[in-house]
Amino acid sequence: MRRGPTTNKVRHSGDTADRMALALGWRDQDCAHEGETEWLTRSWNGVRLILLETHLKGCQKLIREGPEHWVSVMLSCSVPDVKTTQRGVLVSSVAPWATLVISAHQRCTAELRGNGRYVVASLSVPPAALTEAIPEGLHVASLAPKPYDYDPYLVSGLRKLVELAFDEDAFSDLFAQSICSALCLHLARSYGNQRMHTARRSQRALPSLVASRLADYVDSRLDVRIELDELLSVSGYSRSNFLTMFANTFDATPAQYIIKRRLARARRLLATTDQEIAFVAAESGFFDASHLIRHFKREYQITPTAYRQQLQASSKKYTFHSAPP
Numbered sequence: 001m002r003r004g005p006t007t008n009k010v011r012h013s014g015d016t017a018d019r020m021a022l023a024l025g026w027r028d029q030d031c032a033h034e035g036e037t038e039w040l041t042r043s044w045n046g047v048r049l050i051l052l053e054t055h056l057k058g059c060q061k062l063i064r065e066g067p068e069h070w071v072s073v074m075l076s077c078s079v080p081d082v083k084t085t086q087r088g089v090l091v092s093s094v095a096p097w098a099t100l101v102i103s104a105h106q107r108c109t110a111e112l113r114g115n116g117r118y119v120v121a122s123l124s125v126p127p128a129a130l131t132e133a134i135p136e137g138l139h140v141a142s143l144a145p146k147p148y149d150y151d152p153y154l155v156s157g158l159r160k161l162v163e164l165a166f167d168e169d170a171f172s173d174l175f176a177q178s179i180c181s182a183l184c185l186h187l188a189r190s191y192g193n194q195r196m197h198t199a200r201r202s203q204r205a206l207p208s209l210v211a212s213r214l215a216d217y218v219d220s221r222l223d224v225r226i227e228l229d230e231l232l233s234v235s236g237y238s239r240s241n242f243l244t245m246f247a248n249t250f251d252a253t254p255a256q257y258i259i260k261r262r263l264a265r266a267r268r269l270l271a272t273t274d275q276e277i278a279f280v281a282a283e284s285g286f287f288d289a290s291h292l293i294r295h296f297k298r299e300y301q302i303t304p305t306a307y308r309q310q311l312q313a314s315s316k317k318y319t320f321h322s323a324p325p
Helices: 015-023 127-133 152-164 170-191 199-203 208-220 228-235 239-250 254-272 277-284 289-300 304-317
Strands: 006-013 027-030 033-044 047-064 069-077 081-086 089-093 099-102 108-113 116-125
Touching (some): 047 152, 047 170, 069 152, 069 170, 099 152, 116 127, 116 152, 116 170, 152 170, 208 228, 228 239, 239 254, 254 277, 254 304, 277 304, 289 304
Antiparallel strands (some): 006 033, 027 047, 047 108, 069 099, 069 116, 081 108
16 A cells, blocks of 8 residues: 655744654754754655754754664754764764764764754665565675765665655555665675674774764865874774774775775865855865866766756755645
């Protein structure tokens, strides 16, 4: 049986905010805020889509730790400061189209500070849905988040599901089911622990405090050249041990990780300022505009200018007031 979209709207502050967050799969730890939230839910074969729009005033701190896998994409955001943390490590400073993957039973904290509006599309994925999507004989016990905050496949899949959520015909329903299955397969392939982590690798990962210290150091110096010796000094490990443990923690070499973080800063600047590409490149640590464009297109299959144009279009599109009835 098909289920049409269910919509809700509530003004929240204090305990009201906590009850609303629980209804959406999160727990509100800090209620020093007020605002208004409208959300829509739609389910296909046990996979639940949640489209949420919040107008926030103040500071909101949310905690997620549930029995289902969780995937979120920030479709639009004007809140000045948004961060997510897993296992004590900063996963992403959220910008539009940032992606967040939380494994079942894994704790994640999201903190939002300031006044603004954000629109988030999320999928709640039962572990059984992943099992059904992958070949027989394989098993995914948990998902390991990558430290990068943009996944083009998840972004495009969730954006399409948001469009289909407002349609109730049989063809749209079957299309949405196929997208859910494809996203489950992508999660298992790209984030499943059977591929990314073995017992030996996890034993040689960096401690969470060291990983968090390195992430903070890199993010604070993205506009200047970062040498390997600096990272060794911050970590306190020898070169031979550090490179292996860094790769096991961040799923990348130090040079690859720095490029990813520079690209993340460039995306945030493209989303939040009207500065020219050359300025964005310099502020993000790239040599010039062409250097940024080359890396940006290689990573995201889109140019910085086209990315900014799509963000401006989606900021107007993803709102309940302009969504089809």
